[in-house]
Amino acid sequence: MKKRSSIRGSQTPTPTPTPIDPNNLAPECIRVDKVYDWVFFANDYQNKNFIPDEACREAVSNALANGDRVTTECNSTNPEDVICNATILENGNPGRVQIIWTVTVNVSVFINGNLACTFPVRTQFDDTIMLCVPEGITNDNINCRATQVICRTDGVLMGPDMFGPMIPVRVVLCKDVQVEFPVKLEVLAKFCFPRANNIPVPNDVIKCDLNLLEFPRQCPDIFPVDNCECQATVLARNEETLATFGENGTLVPGTSTLDGEICQECSLGDSQFTFSFTSDEDGDTTPTPTASPFDLSFTYDPSTIDRVVCDTDDESLAAFGEGTQTFDTSTQFANYELRIFNDPAGFQLILRNTAGEVIFDSGVVDALVRYEECETFADLLNNND
CATH class of the missing domain: 2.40.160 (Porin)
Incomplete structure (x- = not known):
């Protein structure tokens, strides 16, 4: 039985604290994708990009030489348009998984406030992370998605003559990765939350001897947390x-x-x-x-x-x-x-x-x-x- 206590303490003026959200256990019979692991993390990509349109490059170069005001904007793509491909390199508890993310953002160049050109910048992130992927888990059971794309560009840099002006672009990609497998369970359920991506990738491959079950084993040492x-x-x-x-x-x-x-x-x-x-x-x-x-x-x-x-x-x-x-x-x-x-x-x-x-x-x-x-x-x- 839970103990519920009233608010004590006083202040002037009296603010209202954030209410506690109930999360009571209840018996459930479910047919569901069981979550074997769940991580959330982000990557930061920075690079200098040349302007692909020749006419725009020439116009920007002339504007910079004349002292005109040249500004840039970076428009983030929809997270649903980010492409991710997961490959299990080694099953285990934890195992090694490689994920390649592909994201495209649009960069616009303005001269004295007038649009000169817009062009896409394509970026790829290559992650190798440790996840709970016991025998029986395949690439199809790795559910990866981007939750947010953040893009920023800071003006124009003068590049070498063969490339002309260069535009620095920074892309931050927030990522959600889950390992799922379909099962039928009768459970006492509570909501759970992702863990941090804090398991280091070892230099040497460690192989785990796992016994095969009807369903792959959970990884209780790392997920779900107590x-x-x-x-x-x-x-x-x-x-x-x-x-x-x-x-x-x-x-x-x-x-x-x-x-x-x-x-x-x-x-x-x-x-x-x-x-x-x-x-x-x-x-x-x-x-x-x-x-x-x-x-x-x-x-x-x-x-x-x-x-x-x-x-x-x-x-x-x-x-x-x-x-x-x-x-x-x-x-x-x-x-x-x-x-x-x-x-x-x-x-x-x-x-x-x-x-x-x-x-x-x-x-x-x-x-x-x-x-x-x-x-x-x-x-x-x-x-x-």
């Missing part, structure tokens, strides 16, 4: 904070702003938060030998959320990962520990350097919190005992 035991949303706007900086314990008064969703729908992949601290240089606090005369305001952006630990008895959770701490003139890497408490409602953010030393501790800060336990497979199995 569900969280709890989920929470937290919201604080300019809440008073007496923070500690550095190993010497420098006390700095200020305000904290935090907006976070941890394990939404009970999935670690659906987690994010943002944090900022504004120091109060004129704060009315008692001077101490460790007080700081500097402005230590900063923002913190997490790059990963590696794990979440739940304490269902105390109705609290702790999220761990890494990110960057950005001051007015500098940025540094920092690991974080974000603690969220339901009763009393609040949070605490602790940042550590690469040596594990605490470089920032917000202390417990008041916040609006929604906390809820997740129903896991273990809960249902224990209830059936």
Whole structure:
């Protein structure tokens, strides 16, 4: 049985935190393509392209020589028009898959605001990635697609005489790759989310000895990921904070702003938060030998959320990962520990350097919190005992 708790904490004015999305288990009988692996990643392509139309090349060269204004635009193609071809190089857990992506964008050249010409630029991306592709999975079971095409061009460069003006083009391709196989299942179902493309491609080919089943085996070590035991949303706007900086314990008064969703729908992949601290240089606090005369305001952006630990008895959770701490003139890497408490409602953010030393501790800060336990497979199995 889930525990549902009311919002605690107060602010003026009182904002509304993001509601928790339910993701309850339910028995289902389905005929479906089972997802054996699912990754999402992106590639960045940059190149200088000559203008294929001879008349346009000559017009642009003359315009540049005369000091006219020459501008360019790059129009992205529809992601559905991107072509991808997947080839399994080696089955395994994980196995090796090669994917070739072909995308075409259109580049337009303007002279003093008037269109001079438009021409296509064709780009190919070649990826080799590690996926769950056990014996029985074939090329037809690799479902690859582009979700977004981003194109940018920055003006015109003067190239060598034989090519004339060159136009730099940058193309970013966002990609979604799934390994699917048709099965009939009776399941207890929850929504799941893609994992990061974070398995390195080994230099030596590693072959796995897999036993053949009616359906290929899943890869439980890498997908699907375990569900969280709890989920929470937290919201604080300019809440008073007496923070500690550095190993010497420098006390700095200020305000904290935090907006976070941890394990939404009970999935670690659906987690994010943002944090900022504004120091109060004129704060009315008692001077101490460790007080700081500097402005230590900063923002913190997490790059990963590696794990979440739940304490269902105390109705609290702790999220761990890494990110960057950005001051007015500098940025540094920092690991974080974000603690969220339901009763009393609040949070605490602790940042550590690469040596594990605490470089920032917000202390417990008041916040609006929604906390809820997740129903896991273990809960249902224990209830059936």
